[in-house]
Amino acid sequence: MKMLINVPETVVADGLRGLAAAHPDLNVDVDNRIVVRRDAPVAGKVGLVSGGGSGHEPLHGGFVGPGMLDAACPGEVFTSPVPDQMARAAAAVDSGAGVLFIIKNYTGDVLNFEMAAELAGDEGVQVTTVLVNDDVAVTDSLYTAGRRGTGGTLFVEKLAGAAAEEGAPLDRVAAIARQVNENSRSFGVALSACTTPAKGTPTFDLPPGELELGIGIHGEPGRERRAMMTSREIADAAVDAVVEDLRPDGPVLALVNGMGGTPLLELYGFNAEVHRALGERRVPVVRTLVGNYVTSLDMAGCSLTLCRVDDELLRLWDAPVRTPGLRWGC
Amino acid sequence: MKMLINVPETVVADGLRGLAAAHPDLNVDVDNRIVVRRDAPVAGKVGLVSGGGSGHEPLHGGFVGPGMLDAACPGEVFTSPVPDQMARAAAAVDSGAGVLFIIKNYTGDVLNFEMAAELAGDEGVQVTTVLVNDDVAVTDSLYTAGRRGTGGTLFVEKLAGAAAEEGAPLDRVAAIARQVNENSRSFGVALSACTTPAKGTPTFDLPPGELELGIGIHGEPGRERRAMMTSREIADAAVDAVVEDLRPDGPVLALVNGMGGTPLLELYGFNAEVHRALGERRVPVVRTLVGNYVTSLDMAGCSLTLCRVDDELLRLWDAPVRTPGLRWGC
Numbered sequence: 001m002k003m004l005i006n007v008p009e010t011v012v013a014d015g016l017r018g019l020a021a022a023h024p025d026l027n028v029d030v031d032n033r034i035v036v037r038r039d040a041p042v043a044g045k046v047g048l049v050s051g052g053g054s055g056h057e058p059l060h061g062g063f064v065g066p067g068m069l070d071a072a073c074p075g076e077v078f079t080s081p082v083p084d085q086m087a088r089a090a091a092a093v094d095s096g097a098g099v100l101f102i103i104k105n106y107t108g109d110v111l112n113f114e115m116a117a118e119l120a121g122d123e124g125v126q127v128t129t130v131l132v133n134d135d136v137a138v139t140d141s142l143y144t145a146g147r148r149g150t151g152g153t154l155f156v157e158k159l160a161g162a163a164a165e166e167g168a169p170l171d172r173v174a175a176i177a178r179q180v181n182e183n184s185r186s187f188g189v190a191l192s193a194c195t196t197p198a199k200g201t202p203t204f205d206l207p208p209g210e211l212e213l214g215i216g217i218h219g220e221p222g223r224e225r226r227a228m229m230t231s232r233e234i235a236d237a238a239v240d241a242v243v244e245d246l247r248p249d250g251p252v253l254a255l256v257n258g259m260g261g262t263p264l265l266e267l268y269g270f271n272a273e274v275h276r277a278l279g280e281r282r283v284p285v286v287r288t289l290v291g292n293y294v295t296s297l298d299m300a301g302c303s304l305t306l307c308r309v310d311d312e313l314l315r316l317w318d319a320p321v322r323t324p325g326l327r328w329g330c
Numbered sequence: 331m332k333m334l335i336n337v338p339e340t341v342v343a344d345g346l347r348g349l350a351a352a353h354p355d356l357n358v359d360v361d362n363r364i365v366v367r368r369d370a371p372v373a374g375k376v377g378l379v380s381g382g383g384s385g386h387e388p389l390h391g392g393f394v395g396p397g398m399l400d401a402a403c404p405g406e407v408f409t410s411p412v413p414d415q416m417a418r419a420a421a422a423v424d425s426g427a428g429v430l431f432i433i434k435n436y437t438g439d440v441l442n443f444e445m446a447a448e449l450a451g452d453e454g455v456q457v458t459t460v461l462v463n464d465d466v467a468v469t470d471s472l473y474t475a476g477r478r479g480t481g482g483t484l485f486v487e488k489l490a491g492a493a494a495e496e497g498a499p500l501d502r503v504a505a506i507a508r509q510v511n512e513n514s515r516s517f518g519v520a521l522s523a524c525t526t527p528a529k530g531t532p533t534f535d536l537p538p539g540e541l542e543l544g545i546g547i548h549g550e551p552g553r554e555r556r557a558m559m560t561s562r563e564i565a566d567a568a569v570d571a572v573v574e575d576l577r578p579d580g581p582v583l584a585l586v587n588g589m590g591g592t593p594l595l596e597l598y599g600f601n602a603e604v605h606r607a608l609g610e611r612r613v614p615v616v617r618t619l620v621g622n623y624v625t626s627l628d629m630a631g632c633s634l635t636l637c638r639v640d641d642e643l644l645r646l647w648d649a650p651v652r653t654p655g656l657r658w659g660c
Contacts, residue, residue: 002521002522002538002539002541002558002630003521004521004561004564004592004597004600004630004631004632005560006560006561006562006599006603007560010599011595011596012595014561014598014599014602015595015596015598015599015602016598017599017605018586018598018599018600018602018603018605018620019598019601021601021602021605021615022586022598022601022618022620023618054595055593055595057593057594057595057598062594077595191332191333191334192332208332209332211332228332230335230336230337231334231335231336231344232336234334256352260593260594261591261628262334262628263385263387263590263625263627264387264388264392264590264622264625265341265342265345265384265385265387265407265627266333266334266335266341266345267334267348268344268345268346268349268387269334269335269336269340269341269344269345269347270334270348271348271351271352272344272345272347272348272351273344273348275347275348275351285351288351288352288353289352290348290352290654292594292622297595298592298593298630300332300628301334302334324620327657327658328652328657328660329660330658330659
């Protein structure tokens with residue numbers, strides 16, 4: 001598999017150098033692998049820190065900035081960052097108002113963020129953690145116990161980020177993050193496997209004419225292999241899986257997310273089918289985001305995330321945000 | 331090749347339905363294939379219209395909105411839209427201040443936009459046209475005479491769009507568009523071919539271990555096939571090709587563009603090498619955009635566009651824009 005890289009060993013560092021070159025608003029520590037908003041720590045503001053394996057860009061480094069994360073810790077591709085890195089990020093963004101760790105539910109990430117919370121606590125930083133586990137496809141998987149954290153992470157980071165930007169205290173920001181996670185559900189579909197730079201070949205076999213329903217964002221197995229389906233059929237399957245679990249009784253935000261290798265033209269066509277399917281099920285969609293936001297390197301495919309919102313969460317969604325990956329209102 | 335579609339025949343219409351569902355700010359006429367900003371025509375404002383074959387999203391439909399295009403006309407995949415469609419778009423956005431057609435240099439697009447300008451003129455709409463031909467790779471190609479229009483189109487649409495939004499008259503908006511085109515140069519590289527829905531198989535053969543330098547955005551042949559190169563080597567080749575032709579003697583805007591199938595992590599790594607290469611050649615980069623903006627369906631690869639700017643063009647770049655694909659300041 002051909003890649004636009006130098007050598008696999010420098011992919012993450014090269015990406016961070018490029019992020020720094022493009023976004024002077026970010027403070028990128030390439031050696032320690034920490035991306036921090038340049039004005040951190042912001043006086044009186046709760047600091048939001050997330051991170052995880054690289055390969056899901058723009059998540060998380062591309063979501064650092066006013067109105068979203070204060071810092072991100074990228075690990076190697078599909079590999080958890082380390083506790084020292086996270087503790088250093090916490091120290092960099094703590095204004096004294098405390099820090100929230102937003103953790104996608106993968107065993108390595110959870111262990112390392114918990115250790116980092118202890119390390120930061122020893123240094124006098126008050127840390128609260130929130131787990132994101134929105135993926136309804138499977139319980140327990142290759143890299144985790146329980147449900148995986150996927151597209152819902154974007155909603156948690158945006159909505160908790162908006163609350164923190166407005167000056168909400170740590171317990172309130174954490175409560176919003178948990179509320180968002182509890183009200184978010186995702187389901188992903190792969191049309192192709194992804195290829196990590198280190199391996200150089202697809203991480204799993206997906207024969208021509210087949211797709212995998214319920215895929216994770218690292219190529220972990222999903223619910224089932226099926227003969228190739230139309231966009232309409234895939235939308236019905238994804239909407240059914242999410243709606244049956246979430247049981248929305250009011251407005252939702254929708255994230256129609258590309259896995260990295262699917263053209264935007266196809267994602268918009270899929271969005272049309274998602275809106276049709278949600279309309280048939282009487283689920284009102286109040287905001288929709290279409291694009292590559294929580295990716296899996298070059299995997300072809302998509303995921304759907306819905307987040308139930310009340311007036312307050314909708315207001316936080318519309319609040320200004322200024323990051324490389326998500327930007328409006330400023 | 332597996333695709334997230336229903337049938338090839340409805341790919342463009344499905345995409346437009348999905349665009350409409352996600353972006354209530356746009357008025358999407360699916361039957362006539364016209365995307366218009368909802369508040370058009372804006373009193374006293376010059377209308378900007380572009381268009382071209384689909385498959386390059388977010389170009390052009392994703393660049394419709396305040397500060398950029400007033401309307402876009404998508405054709406079938408890699409196929410020019412038709413004159414009626416363009417004339418209808420012109421009528422929809424004309425406030426009496428006239429309309430600028432921004433045309434990428436492909437023979438079909440040029441012929442059809444010229445015919446549309448006559449049709450619109452017959453209906454009393456004053457139309458001026460500007461051609462974008464920024465690709466330095468080849469002169470004359472599969473679909474055009476002269477140089478192709480590629481990534482520079484984004485700069486033309488953004489900067490002329492900002493001028494129009496500020497109330498500049500038609501001759502001034504057209505002059506800025508021409509100035510931007512004259513000061514923009516692009517060079518693209520393919521690591522894989524793209525696959526159109528209608529054909530279902532890659533549009534050309536690119537053997538394992540080879541890349542193509544100077545590729546177009548429809549898989550047209552480039553300058554040469556070479557054994558696979560590193561990101562550093564590709565950046566040097568692209569920067570040399572662009573800089574030798576543009577000969578910048580001051581600040582530039584840089585677009586580090588993905589062709590659709592290359593992960594953002596790799597694009598950022600490539601951006602690091604582009605900045606290194608430009609630094610070595612003493613070219614100061616004042617703004618950088620990294621991502622999938624002028625794509626070629628699922629093609630893996632990238633392009634580099636540089637645009638020489640003076641203080642006025644830089645100010646227009648920073649001016650507010652609010653479109654699905656490009657958004658800041660509002």
